[in-house]
Amino acid sequence: MTLTEQHHPETSLRPTPWQVAVQLAKVESRRILLHPATLIAFAVAVYAMWALHNVEAPVLNRVSASSVLPVLIFAAGLLIATSEASMRVWKTDQSEALDVAPTPPRVRTIGLLLAALAPVLVAVAFQGAAVMVMTLDQPVTAIDLWDVLAGPVLAAWAVILGVAVGRWVPTRFTGPLTVVAMVSVLVILDMYFLRRRFGVLPRWFGPFVPLDWEPVEISFRPTREHLIYLLGLVGVFAVVALLRGPSGRRTVLYGALVASLVVVGIGVQGQRAAYALFDRATVLASYMPPQADYICARIGGVEYCALPGYERWIEEWAANVGPVLDIAPQDAWPESRQVKQYPTRLMDQGQSFELTYEPGVATGLWWSRGPGGVRQADAHKFGMSLGTAGLAVGLSSERIAGVWTEVRTGDGEGEYYLEFVPVDEVAPGVEDEISYYRYCDTMHQGRAVVALWLAGSVSDSHRQYLDNRIEGMNEWLDNGQYYPWYLWEFKIQEVYYARQLLDRPQPQVRSLVSEHWATLTDPATTTAQAVRLLGMDLLPGHEEWTELDLEHYSEGAVRCR
Amino acid sequence: MSNEVHIDDLRLKYGSVRALDGVTFTLGSGITGILGPNGAGKTTLLRCIATVLAADSGKLDIFGLDPDRPSQRTDVRRLLGYMPQEPGFYQSFTCFDFLDYIAILKEQVDPTARHEEVRRVIERTGLSEKSQTKIKKLSGGMRRRLALAQSLLGDPRLLILDEPTAGLDPEQRFRFREMVSGLAVDRVVFLSTHQTEDVAAICDRVLVMHSGQMRFDGTPRDLARLAEGRVWLTDVRPSDAHIHWRTAEGVFRGVGDVPQGAEIIAPTLEDGYLMIVGAAAFEDEAA
Numbered sequence: 001m002t003l004t005e006q007h008h009p010e011t012s013l014r015p016t017p018w019q020v021a022v023q024l025a026k027v028e029s030r031r032i033l034l035h036p037a038t039l040i041a042f043a044v045a046v047y048a049m050w051a052l053h054n055v056e057a058p059v060l061n062r063v064s065a066s067s068v069l070p071v072l073i074f075a076a077g078l079l080i081a082t083s084e085a086s087m088r089v090w091k092t093d094q095s096e097a098l099d100v101a102p103t104p105p106r107v108r109t110i111g112l113l114l115a116a117l118a119p120v121l122v123a124v125a126f127q128g129a130a131v132m133v134m135t136l137d138q139p140v141t142a143i144d145l146w147d148v149l150a151g152p153v154l155a156a157w158a159v160i161l162g163v164a165v166g167r168w169v170p171t172r173f174t175g176p177l178t179v180v181a182m183v184s185v186l187v188i189l190d191m192y193f194l195r196r197r198f199g200v201l202p203r204w205f206g207p208f209v210p211l212d213w214e215p216v217e218i219s220f221r222p223t224r225e226h227l228i229y230l231l232g233l234v235g236v237f238a239v240v241a242l243l244r245g246p247s248g249r250r251t252v253l254y255g256a257l258v259a260s261l262v263v264v265g266i267g268v269q270g271q272r273a274a275y276a277l278f279d280r281a282t283v284l285a286s287y288m289p290p291q292a293d294y295i296c297a298r299i300g301g302v303e304y305c306a307l308p309g310y311e312r313w314i315e316e317w318a319a320n321v322g323p324v325l326d327i328a329p330q331d332a333w334p335e336s337r338q339v340k341q342y343p344t345r346l347m348d349q350g351q352s353f354e355l356t357y358e359p360g361v362a363t364g365l366w367w368s369r370g371p372g373g374v375r376q377a378d379a380h381k382f383g384m385s386l387g388t389a390g391l392a393v394g395l396s397s398e399r400i401a402g403v404w405t406e407v408r409t410g411d412g413e414g415e416y417y418l419e420f421v422p423v424d425e426v427a428p429g430v431e432d433e434i435s436y437y438r439y440c441d442t443m444h445q446g447r448a449v450v451a452l453w454l455a456g457s458v459s460d461s462h463r464q465y466l467d468n469r470i471e472g473m474n475e476w477l478d479n480g481q482y483y484p485w486y487l488w489e490f491k492i493q494e495v496y497y498a499r500q501l502l503d504r505p506q507p508q509v510r511s512l513v514s515e516h517w518a519t520l521t522d523p524a525t526t527t528a529q530a531v532r533l534l535g536m537d538l539l540p541g542h543e544e545w546t547e548l549d550l551e552h553y554s555e556g557a558v559r560c561r
Numbered sequence: 562m563s564n565e566v567h568i569d570d571l572r573l574k575y576g577s578v579r580a581l582d583g584v585t586f587t588l589g590s591g592i593t594g595i596l597g598p599n600g601a602g603k604t605t606l607l608r609c610i611a612t613v614l615a616a617d618s619g620k621l622d623i624f625g626l627d628p629d630r631p632s633q634r635t636d637v638r639r640l641l642g643y644m645p646q647e648p649g650f651y652q653s654f655t656c657f658d659f660l661d662y663i664a665i666l667k668e669q670v671d672p673t674a675r676h677e678e679v680r681r682v683i684e685r686t687g688l689s690e691k692s693q694t695k696i697k698k699l700s701g702g703m704r705r706r707l708a709l710a711q712s713l714l715g716d717p718r719l720l721i722l723d724e725p726t727a728g729l730d731p732e733q734r735f736r737f738r739e740m741v742s743g744l745a746v747d748r749v750v751f752l753s754t755h756q757t758e759d760v761a762a763i764c765d766r767v768l769v770m771h772s773g774q775m776r777f778d779g780t781p782r783d784l785a786r787l788a789e790g791r792v793w794l795t796d797v798r799p800s801d802a803h804i805h806w807r808t809a810e811g812v813f814r815g816v817g818d819v820p821q822g823a824e825i826i827a828p829t830l831e832d833g834y835l836m837i838v839g840a841a842a843f844e845d846e847a848a
Contacts, residue, residue, distance in 0.1 A: 015670040023665045023672070027658075096645040097711050100611050101666035102638040108666070 017107045024103075024111025029118030032081045032159065037175075041077020042122075045070040049130050053137075059368075061141040061216045061309065063134055064148055068208040070130075071123055071151035075158035075207075076179045078119050082159045083175030086112055086166025086241070105245045109167060113238050116159035123155035138316070141309035146223035150208055153230045157207065160234050164241040182207070217309075217343065217365065218284045222274035229267025235260030287343040289355060294340075300325065302337045310341055313367065320384040321361065323458040324392060327506070329514045332392035336360045339384075341367070361387045382455055382465045389454035393447040393521045444494075444546050446530025447521045450513060452498030463502050470495050493539055494527055500536055509534070563625035565589050566610065566719060566749055571619035573605060580605040581616060582773035592741065592750040594764035594781075596757060596834050602773040603753040604646060604723055610751065611643040611721045623719065639668070642717035646724050648708040652697035656688055656707055659696060663711045678714060686710040686740060702733040709740070720744060722752035726759050738762045757831040767830070769837050776837045781830045788828035788836045792816050795823040804839050 032038060048070040052063065086109070127148050134143070165178050188194065189206045207230070209221040239257040243250075286293040287307055295311040297304050299318040302325070306314050317339050325333065338360030361384070368380040442448040456466045470492060501509050516533045519525055528546065531538055566588040573581040580602045597603045608614040609621065612628045624640060626633040651659060660679045669675040683692050686706040691699060699707065705725060712720060725741070726734045734756070742763045744750055754760060760767050761781050769777035769784070777784060794812050799805055805815030816835045819825060 015668050019670045020665060020668055023670045023675075024662075027662055027665060096608070096611070096613050097643060097648045097663060097708070098666060099613055100638050100641065100643045101663065102635050102668055103666040104635075 017103075017110070020103050021107050021110040021114055024108060025114035025117065028085055028112050028115035032078060032085055032115055033118055033122065035077070035081030035084070037080035037084075038074075038077040038119075041074050041080075042126075045074040045126070048073055049126070053130065053133060059141055059366075060134060060139045060143040063139075064131075064143040065209075065216060065221065067127065067130055068147060068150050068154065071127065071154050072207065074119075074123065074126070075154045076182070078155060079158040079162040079165075079179055079182075080175035082112065082115075082162025083166035083178065084172065085115075086163045087170040087172070087174070106242065109163065109241055109244070112163045113160055113241065116156045116163075119155040119159050120152045123152040127151040138312060140312045144221070144223050146227050147209075147221075150223065150227055150230065153227060153234065154207055157230055157234050157237070160237040160241065164237045167241050167244040215343075215365070217287055217307075218280060220275065220278040220280070220283075222271045225267055225270030225274050227267075228270060229264055232260050232263030232265070232267050235263060289340075289342060290358075292343070302339060305338065305340045307341045307343060307365065310365070313341075316381070317363070317384055320381045320458060321388045324385050324388040324454050327457050327510060328389070328392040328454055329517050332394075332517075333388070339363065339388075341365065361391060363387075378461045378465050381458075382462050385455040385458045385462060386451060389451040392454060393451045394523075442494075444527045445523055446519075446525040446527050446533075447523070448494045449497045449501070449527055449530050449534075450520050452495055453501040453509065453513070456498055456502045457506060466495055466499055466502070470499060493542065493545075496539065497527065497531055497534075497536060501534060563622070564718075564749075565622075566624065566751075567620070567622040568606075568610070569620040569622070571606070571609060571616045571621065573609065573614070573616045579773045581609070581619075584619070584770075584773070584775050586768060586775060586778055588749050588751055590745070590747055590749055591765040592745045592752065592763050593766045593768065594760035595751070595753045595768040595770055596755070596760060597753070597770035598838055600772075601770040603770055605773075606770070607643075607721050607723045607751070607753055608645075610719075611641060611645075612637055613643075613645075639715075640717055641719040641721060642712035642714065644708045644712040644720075644722045644725055646727070648704075648711065650696045650704065650707070653695060655693050655695055656683065656699070656710075657692045659707065660711055660714060664714045667715045669715065682710040682713045685713065687736065701728045702730065705729060705733075705737070709737075713744070718748055720748060720750045722750070724754060725752055726754060726756050734759065757829070757834050761830045769834060771838060777833075784833035784837075785828045785830045786833065788816055788832035790825055791819065791836065792828040792832045793819045793823035793825050795820055799823070804835050 049067065052066055052070065131143060131148060161178065162175060165174050186206055189210075209223055209226045236257065239253050239260060242253055243257075285291060293308045294305040295308065295314075296306075297311075297314050299314070300322045302318070302321055304314040304317050304321075306312075321339055325337075336359035338358065339362075340358060340360055341363050342355055342357065343365055363384065367384070442451075452466065456463045512534055513520060519533060520530055525533075526546070528538055528542060568587070569585050571581045571584040572579070582602075584602075584606060595603050595606070605614065609616050610623070612634050615629065621628055623637045626637045626640075628634045628637045651662075654662065657679060660682060661675065664675045664679055669678060680692075683689055686709050688703065688706050688710060691703055696704070696707065705728065709722070709725060712722065722741070726737055729737060738759060741750065741752070745763075745765075752759075752764075764781055767777070767779065767781050767784050768775060777787070793815050794808075795815070796812055798813055799815055799820040804817065805813050808814050814826075815823070816828075816832050816839065
């Protein structure tokens with residue numbers, strides 16, 4: 001029996017340093033997670049993820065790339081909380097009661113490092129929940145698992161970096177200043193001149209692989225190799241933390257440091273090699289029509305063709321196209337019944353690609369999303385139906401439907417319009433660069449009312465969408481004081497007339513429409529004539545406003561034929 | 562098996578100041594108090610015994626263990642409870658959480674047993690009602706109790722208390738004395754204080770320290786006896802006493818040479834302490 005055992009009868013039960021470290025980890029993890037900085041950061045991260053989901057979903061390739069950002073916010077809070085906890089462990093002469101405890105600072109540091117496990121689990125749950133919600137939302141494209149895994153690793157990365165900086169610079173400003181430094185690094189890395197000068201170099205240095213300025217479809221992000229780099233950094237930070245203060249295992253620590261640096265090197269080299277091997281031209285070719293790797297399906301006599309990864313949208317397109325054709329007369333849209341996806345957004349990224357459009361409904365990669373990727377609620381569905389209805393009433397055979405771009409109206413509010421390619425400038429097989437704000441105008445054409453009615457007949461939500469567009473304007477319309485401002489390419493009164501038709505029994509309207517189909521779809525038939533044919537009354541002041549409109553917009557407008 | 566703490570010729574300097582100047586004594590079971598003016602070296606001595614500080618020279622033997630040797634220092638730490646003047650509380654912790662944290666550092670890894678131990682010391686120090694209160698919301702008296710509570714975790718064989726009654730009101734000091742008195746059984750308790758009443762009330766033995774040197778080592782009664790026949794009362798302010806002051810009754814009480822016509826009274830422990838400290842102060846002045 002040793003001397004210590006004589007004094008300490010429980011010596012045989014004395015715990016190992018690891019057992020102590022695990023208990024400390026439990027306490028520290030709870031404190032780190034309940035630290036105000038962590039809680040605030042987590043709340044902001046949840047909000048950011050929610051906003052991101054609402055903005056980006058359900059297109060997973062973008063979401064998985066962006067979902068690391070909310071975790072970074074969480075990581076910032078963790079870093080602050082952990083550096084503070086680490087400072088608590090280290091500051092001597094501040095807590096003599098701790099200094100004389102038999103547990104040495106090294107074990108306390110290990111306890112803190114182990115405490116990273118809890119935030120990692122939180123990050124796993126957080127990312128998992130986000131992915132699950134996205135998956136339930138019928139997403140398209142594929143999620144990058146390495147991207148998702150980067151979230152939990154970043155949580156560990158932040159905790160262990162917090163421990164390291166807290167141990168070496170034990171001040172209450174260390175954590176916040178480190179966060180500021182990391183944000184600065186991110187901002188600097190994103191600077192154009194740096195990318196231009198050093199190419200891929202800055203990309204592997206940051207905590208996550210940023211989305212390129214290129215569209216995600218043709219962007220390359222070596223997320224797997226970057227994850228290795230991050231794991232190496234976690235090891236480096238952990239060793240740096242343990243190197244502070246007395247330790248009898250310096251050799252082991254230096255060995256671990258070298259091993260971690262090797263992992264970092266592997267991650268860096270892996271990323272550089274992956275970038276070098278990436279064949280952008282081949283990927284781009286798979287998205288460029290007509291040779292693109294389309295996935296096509298024929299549903300209800302219409303052929304739907306989606307670009308790689310977007311095939312799950314085919315069913316959604318069909319749900320918004322089929323009902324229009326069911327309601328319209330049989331001979332509506334007799335030819336080229338095709339809905340095809342084009343990589344339109346690729347061209348928005350500063351690239352000058354040339355696209356060849358085929359007859360039919362054309363849609364883009366950002367169907368369901370508007371400017372900035374903002375989810376469009378039901379707008380994209382209505383747009384797809386309206387595009388089909390437009391073809392049905394013979395509006396044009398070449399157009400882009402459901403690609404929503406922003407138009408600023410005079411009062412500064414954003415409005416979205418259904419984009420139509422000028423009929424005169426695009427013919428089948430003719431290559432053209434799409435120019436926004438050039439579209440044909442159906443102003444005061446009776447077939448606009450029919451097209452809106454057809455689109456609004458698809459579902460209650462479609463009808464509701466039209467209601468929302470004229471909400472609050474009924475009074476103006478009823479007393480003739482309405483102002484004929486732009487609402488897409490239609491006039492507000494045409495929406496109003498379509499809405500009147502939707503309130504009537506569908507068979508009755510359908511019969512009238514079928515009866516006068518040839519007249520109603522004639523470009524020369526005015527809205528006023530169509531209204532009378534369909535048995536409705538004109539709004540007060542309709543004729544006067546039409547005259548003013550035609551005078552006002554006669555210059556520069558391309559009339560739809 | 563040793564149950565004593567031996568301090569042998571301990572020396573430590575802060576620059577040119579001799580904080581410990583050849584201190585030698587032995588601590589056994591029971592409560593030993595150490596008195597001394599500010600700067601006497603009491604806290605330095607306690608910190609050396611508590612393994613916070615290493616002396617420049619001399620030898621410390623704590624229950625047969627040498628704290629200068631790293632392996633044995635940890636063993637010493639397993640046996641001691643230390644209540645420093647400034648425990649360095651984590652303000653955002655509750656009392657329970659703080660004690661739980663310290664208990665882990667004292668290698669208590671079984672959560673059930675540890676929590677029971679925490680509750681035990683909380684109850685013993687009268688902190689039950691404040692168990693879930695954050696430390697930043699505690700009064701000074703409550704914080705002293707908490708500091709004592711953390712030192713009691715693990716039922717240490719050596720308890721070192723540095724100024725445990727500082728900042729406490731009379732009622733709290735009374736309670737504290739009661740608490741500490743109950744701890745002395747089969748345990749070495751070593752406390753420093755300015756309060757001679759504390760020593761008189763709870764200590765079996767008293768040390769007096771001045772300028773890094775031990776000036777007295779004996780029982781409280783022995784310390785009081787040092788002033789036997791040299792404590793007096795008089796109606797007029799004396800001119801040649803070491804130390805004197807006016808009492809609540811309006812007469813002058815003094816310690817030292819008895820003035821003519823003064824009434825000699827029975828000395829207290831404080832009188833003995835003042836005799837030593839006063840004499841030491843004169844020596845320092847003369848030096």
